[in-house]
Amino acid sequence: MRIHFDWRLARAIDSDGNVVDELDWSSKRSVGALADRLAELQSGRLSPEARTLAERFADAEADHLGAMSDSGWPELDEDEQALFSEATDRLARRGVADAAADFDRRLDMLSSAASELRASWTTSEARCVEWAGLFLAELDLDGQRREIPCAVAEAGSIDEAAKALGISAPEHKPSSAEWEALRGHARGVVELTGRLETAEDATRELAREYVPTLSRVVGPLGAAKMIVLARGRERLARMPSGSLQVLGASGAMAAHRRGAPPPKHSPTLFSLPQISKSPRWVRGKIARFMAGKCSIAVRVDHFDGEPWDEEQIAEINRECENIRNRFPKPPKRG
Amino acid sequence: MPRRPVKLGWGVRREGRSLWTRNAVRGISVRGERRKRDSRIEWRAWDPTRSKVAAALLLTGNDASDMLPEPGSTCLYLGASTGSTVSHIHDHVCGAGNHHGGQVVAVEISPRMMRDLTALASKRPGLVPVLGDARIPHAVAPYIRSQADWMHQDLSIADQAQTFVKMAGAFLKPGGTGLLSLKAASERSSDGDDDSRFAKAARILGESEFEVVERIDLAGLEDQHILFHVLLPATD
Numbered sequence: 001m002r003i004h005f006d007w008r009l010a011r012a013i014d015s016d017g018n019v020v021d022e023l024d025w026s027s028k029r030s031v032g033a034l035a036d037r038l039a040e041l042q043s044g045r046l047s048p049e050a051r052t053l054a055e056r057f058a059d060a061e062a063d064h065l066g067a068m069s070d071s072g073w074p075e076l077d078e079d080e081q082a083l084f085s086e087a088t089d090r091l092a093r094r095g096v097a098d099a100a101a102d103f104d105r106r107l108d109m110l111s112s113a114a115s116e117l118r119a120s121w122t123t124s125e126a127r128c129v130e131w132a133g134l135f136l137a138e139l140d141l142d143g144q145r146r147e148i149p150c151a152v153a154e155a156g157s158i159d160e161a162a163k164a165l166g167i168s169a170p171e172h173k174p175s176s177a178e179w180e181a182l183r184g185h186a187r188g189v190v191e192l193t194g195r196l197e198t199a200e201d202a203t204r205e206l207a208r209e210y211v212p213t214l215s216r217v218v219g220p221l222g223a224a225k226m227i228v229l230a231r232g233r234e235r236l237a238r239m240p241s242g243s244l245q246v247l248g249a250s251g252a253m254a255a256h257r258r259g260a261p262p263p264k265h266s267p268t269l270f271s272l273p274q275i276s277k278s279p280r281w282v283r284g285k286i287a288r289f290m291a292g293k294c295s296i297a298v299r300v301d302h303f304d305g306e307p308w309d310e311e312q313i314a315e316i317n318r319e320c321e322n323i324r325n326r327f328p329k330p331p332k333r334g
Numbered sequence: 335m336p337r338r339p340v341k342l343g344w345g346v347r348r349e350g351r352s353l354w355t356r357n358a359v360r361g362i363s364v365r366g367e368r369r370k371r372d373s374r375i376e377w378r379a380w381d382p383t384r385s386k387v388a389a390a391l392l393l394t395g396n397d398a399s400d401m402l403p404e405p406g407s408t409c410l411y412l413g414a415s416t417g418s419t420v421s422h423i424h425d426h427v428c429g430a431g432n433h434h435g436g437q438v439v440a441v442e443i444s445p446r447m448m449r450d451l452t453a454l455a456s457k458r459p460g461l462v463p464v465l466g467d468a469r470i471p472h473a474v475a476p477y478i479r480s481q482a483d484w485m486h487q488d489l490s491i492a493d494q495a496q497t498f499v500k501m502a503g504a505f506l507k508p509g510g511t512g513l514l515s516l517k518a519a520s521e522r523s524s525d526g527d528d529d530s531r532f533a534k535a536a537r538i539l540g541e542s543e544f545e546v547v548e549r550i551d552l553a554g555l556e557d558q559h560i561l562f563h564v565l566l567p568a569t570d
Contacts, residue, residue: 042476044470068475085459
C-alpha cells in the first residue's frame with residue numbers, strides 16, 4: 001500500500017494500483033494557506049490529508065514523488081492553476097524577504113562593509129597625512145598623526161591648519177585649487193573614520209550576540225570574519241579544526257598543493273597577539289591549539305552550549321603561554 | 335544578404351551563428367537582449383555566450399532540435415539563476431500567456447537570484463519559481479505537475495553528475511531529454527585536471543540508466559564548460 005499526495009489531495013493506492021481511499025483538501029483554500037502547505041511539503045513533511053491516510057492505513061508508505069509519476073493523477077483545473085501560480089509567487093517572494101532574517105547574511109554584509117571601509121580608510125588616511133606633511137614640514141607625522149585629518153578638514157587655509165596643529169606657517173603654500181582638493185580629501189578621511197567606527201561597532205555587537213564564545217576567543221571582528229569566510233556559522237561549526245586553522249589562507253593552501261610548505265595559520269588567527277607576538281617557531285603550535293579552541297567555541301555557540309566565561313578564556317591564554325615557554329629557543333636546523 | 339532562418343522548434347530558430355526565440359512577452363527584453371520583428375512575430379536574441387543551452391544548440395554535431403523540449407511539455411530547470419536561459423525555454427515551451435499549456439519549474443537556492451526570477455515569473459504564466467535546494471527531490475516534487483519531458487541541471491557544486499543521476503532518475507519521464515552543464519571550476523575540489531574531472535562525470539553518467547547522446551564541449555562560447563545531452567530510454 002502506498003500513499004500518493006500533492007497539495008490538493010491524497011490517495012491510498014494498493015499494490016494493484018487501485019485507489020482504496022481518497023481525501024481532498026476540503027477546508028477553505030487561499031493563496032496564503034496554499035503557500036504554507038507548499039512550504040511544508042517542500043521541507044519533506046506530509047500534507048494533512050496524507051497524514052490522515054497514513055494513520056488510517058498503518059502499513060502504507062507515503063511517497064513524496066508518487067503523485068508526480070502517477071498516470072491517473074487528476075490535472076489541476078483552472079481555479080487551482082491560478083491559485084497555485086499565485087502561491088508559488090508568494091512563497092518565492094517570502095523566501096527572498098526571509099533572507100534578511102538570516103544572521104549569516106547580515107553578518108556577511110556588515111563585516112564585509114567594515115573590512116572594505118578599513119581598506120579604503122588605510123589608503124586615504126595615509127595619503128592625507130603625507131599630503132599635509134608635504135606642505136607642513138615641521139609636522140610630527142607620527143606623534144600628531146591622529147589630529148592631522150581633522151585639523152586640515154576644519155581649517156580655512158593651510159596657515160590656519162598649521163596654527164591649529166601648533167606649528168609655524170609653511171613657506172611654500174598650495175594654490176587655492178590645490179588647497180580645496182586637500183581639504184576635501186581630509187574631510188573625506190574624517191567622514192570615513194566615522195563610518196568605519198559605526199560599521200565596526202555594529203559588527204562587534206552582532207558578532208557578540210551571534211557567537212559570544214568565539215567572540216571572546218578571537219575577538220568579535222575576527223569571529224565575524226571567520227563566519228564570513230566559512231560562509232555561515234553552521235559551516236564553520238562543522239569544519240574540522242585543521243580547516244579552521246588555515247581558513248582564509250587559500251593562496252598559501254593552493255601553493256601547498258603544488259609543493260610549498262603548509263601555511264601555519266590564517267590571517268585571522270595571525271592577527272591574534274598570542275600568535276603574532278610569539279616567536280615564529282611556536283606560531284604554528286599556538287595556531288593549531290587556538291584553532292582547536294575556536295572550533296570548540298563556535299560549536300558551543302552554534303549548538304546552544306553554555307558560553308565560556310572569563311576563567312575559561314584565561315585558561316586558554318595560560319596554555320598559549322605554556323606552549324611558548326616550552327620552546328624558548330628556535331629549533332636546530334638539521 | 336540576410337541568412338535564411340532555420341527552424342529548430344516552434345519558438346526557436348537559428349540564423350547563422352545566432353539563435354532567436356519567439357518572445358512570450360512582447361516588447362520586453364529580459365537582460366537587454368536584441369529584439370526584432372518578423373511580420374507579426376517578435377523574436378528575442380538568445381545569447382550563446384551567456385546561456386549554456388544556447389551554446390550547446392549551436393555547437394552540437396547532431397540535430398539541435400532533439401535537445402529542445404516540445405511546446406506544452408513539462409520542464410525542470412535546476413539552478414535557474416536569474417532566469418535568462420529559463421526565459422528562452424519559457425518562450426518556446428509556454429508561449430505568450432502560456433497558450434501551449436506548458437510548465438517550466440525553475441529551482442534556485444539563492445534568494446538574490448530568486449529576486450530576479452520572481453519578477454520574471456510574474457509576467458510569464460507557466461513559469462514556476464521555486465526557492466529551494468535543487469539536490470533534494472522532495473523539495474522540488476510539490477511544484478511539478480508530472481514527470482519532466484526535459485530537464486537541465488546547471489549547479490555550481492562538485493559532484494554534479496551524481497546529483498544529476500539522482501534528480502533525473504526521480505524526475506525525468508522515460509524517453510525524456512536531460513541536459514547537464516558542467517563547469518570545470520566547480521569540480522575543482524576533486525582531484526586531477528579538468529579533463530579527468532569531465533571524464534569522471536562521463537563515467538558516472540555512463541554507468542547510470544541514462545544513455546549519453548552527446549558530449550558537447552562549449553569552448554569558444556563558454557570556456558571550460560561541457561554539456562552532456564542524455565536520454566532516459568523509454569521502457570516498454
